[in-house]
Amino acid sequence: MSHNTTFPAVRDITAAEQRILNSCDSVFEEVLEFTENMVSQYGVLNHEQGVLDVVEDRLTRLDLAPQRVHMKHHALCSHPLYAPVDWDHDHKYNLVSQLNPGAAGKSLVLNGHLDVVSAEPSDMWSRPPHQPWRHEGWLYGRGAGDMQSGVAAMIYAVHAIRHAGFTITSPLTIQAVVEEECSGNGTLACLNQGFGGDFALIPEPFGAQIYTGQVGVLWFKLTVKGKPAHVLDTSAGINAIEKLQRLIPWLKGLEAELNEHHRQAPYDTMAQPFNLNIGKMEGGNWASSVPSHAQLEARIGFPPGMSANEIMQKVSDCIEEAIAKDPAFADQRPILRFHGFRSEGHLVDMKHDGIRELSAAHQSLTHAEPAHYLSTCTTDLRAFHFYSRTAGTCYGPVAQNIHGVDECVNIESIRQTLKTYALFISRWGQLESRS
Template identity: 70%
Template sequence: MSLTERESDLLTSADAVFPDALAFVEDMVKTYAVLGQEQAVLNCVESQMADLGLPVTRVGMHKAELAEHPLYAPVPWDHDSKYNLVACLNPQAVGKTLVFNGHLDVVPADPFDMWTSAPNEPWRHDGWLYGRGAGDMQAGVAAMIYAVHAIKQAGFQVTSPLTVQAVVEEECSGNGALACLHQGFGGDFVLIPEPFGPTLYSGQIGVLWFKLGVRGKPVHVQAAGTGINAIEKLQRLIPWLQDLEAELNEQHRVGPYREIDHPFNLNIGAIAGGNWPSSVPAFAEMEGRIGFPPGMTANDIMQRVSHCIDQACLRDPAFAEERPVLRFHGFRSEGHLVDTGNPGIELLSQCHHSLTGADPEPYWSTATTDLRAFHFYNRTGGTCYGPVAKNIHGVDECVNIESIRHVLRAYVLFISRWCQLEPL
């Protein structure tokens, strides 16, 4: 589909606001919005949305209410004091509803000395913007917010329903997006600018978080042979979990995941134990994540992990007297395949083609996103389409600057073709 004169004017407006959008990304990166420290980024984004004339609402995360919903991910912390930011344009208007959703929270970046520069001090180099959260996914958040702003700057107003959501806890639970949906902030189609590039996000796996704790027998290290080292004991469980990982990849790959090498990954992401170098450690705990295939339920994968630990206890004499303590917290998110025949995805493909002259490539993710909340809550159609990033969750995370501009332009074009616009 070729561009109309109005669309060309809208894209010119997108280019005009792009420098401000890029500065906004840098402002968000400076807040270093890790779990429990999201207030600074919420303040930053709320202020920016208000300055751009977006009607901001704080949408709370009330644990007692959310915990009753089957999509709620149990977490050990209190998030009643947290909130998400939502701007609803024309909520009572007639027309197809469009939702933009992006998360503000980031994962920890320490140790900082592994980075070229401090991860909360953004810097640019060779066309890339560096900093924790620059790619995952504060660049995308800026693109979606400034796409709405670019429409206004071009002299038009959206008159059909459009919602912009900036949420927290995407990196650990998904409860932020769930809170928005649970309080009625849904729509007919959702776009999420996750940093997988300008592709058609076509599916994602399930993700489960778990904790395993064991106790040992503490003694002075001079008599280490009479004690039981909890850290070493805990490590004995890892091969059993690796066997489960292998089984999932060998026997349970479905659909397009049959073509992906090792899509379901186990990760032991944190481990702690003991309290003194000269004492045999009395306790140890590890936290892990395991991926599982679309179509497998959260209950099923939890049972498989439980069975895995049961087998370890039956066959390893180290666990004969006391079992490990297994707990599930955070993600228990099921995977799904995207309906790529949805009218919104067809329109996104047309917008991509109008800007690039080519059709977008499909992308099947081996991670999870907040898209699952929209899919499982009310079967909302949607996909992810975002900037190009490198080293997300790693050292020297960065996002390609021109790819942010492309997403901003693509979103402006999508709004103009999906929503109803009128001159101001």
């Protein structure tokens, strides 16, 4: 796929479009208040109900008729894009609002996730992470940037058009999903139940730029067992925590190999696009006992074009080599399990009409060409690409410290996202004036 885009000439904003942009300004304070309401629910994994309730209520109040789209585990788990997880999500659901399903015209999907990652330890934050606050042009709180402000902007872009006196007559679908941060199964459930479109737009917090591609991501767990003993003679035991740590250099070697030998264009311009992260470790049960068990959870990135099976095999081969060469594993083999993300990377089709129209909307508002952003993470965009070869991209607010301490989003960048989405929707789809 080419990453060279021929940008269209800047289009003047029409009187009708200006009405829509003025409407965006008039509802903007509601966008911020809606974002703060979502942030205050702290929708971490398996505790998303509060934020779902907030969004369902707001969609209803905006006359956007939300419906609950359940995860349906049995229907999902046989799908090749399903990411196996350790928890039950049969009781979970996403929220979908459909305008004009089956109508003539190009269809559009606006997709955003409601779930957030843990903010622990919360005492590192300036204020409690689930109590949003504004300071010097930034809105703070877990999820403010990633990505509840974007969800608010995309929903209110639709509302602003209607508030300005227009009716959207072409097909448009809003998806507010769960489990983006760990599996992507929420968006997959929506697509698997027929809620697709011709183009997908996701307001992830990468700023007012065109998202051009993303890496693959694999999650895995490694568990080792040791031999418990009293610390009066530690040599009588085998320390599982220390034993587990011996595997990390081997995994770092795999990371180095991926970055040295698999950095093909466009990722060849980056020194290290494929990152290993040891995200969680636990083990033992008593400070004065040699620990008998330990486990780590990790994430590794891999290049577009490499399949999930290929990267899983590479991780497996890496551990097998460690077992063969390190005598510490002679007595008992580590247990390797894959869970959560097994998501392949892809590049965005930069010649698609949707990309050109989004670029044109950006130019009309800013009088400048949009920058491009090549990502070293993953988003739910992959589900649209691999499920139905639906084109799409990300374009959203500017955030800082996402997944970190004092996460925040630039308030004016939310306004920019709101207006760009409203202008894009008005040009991509079909509108009728009610006045």
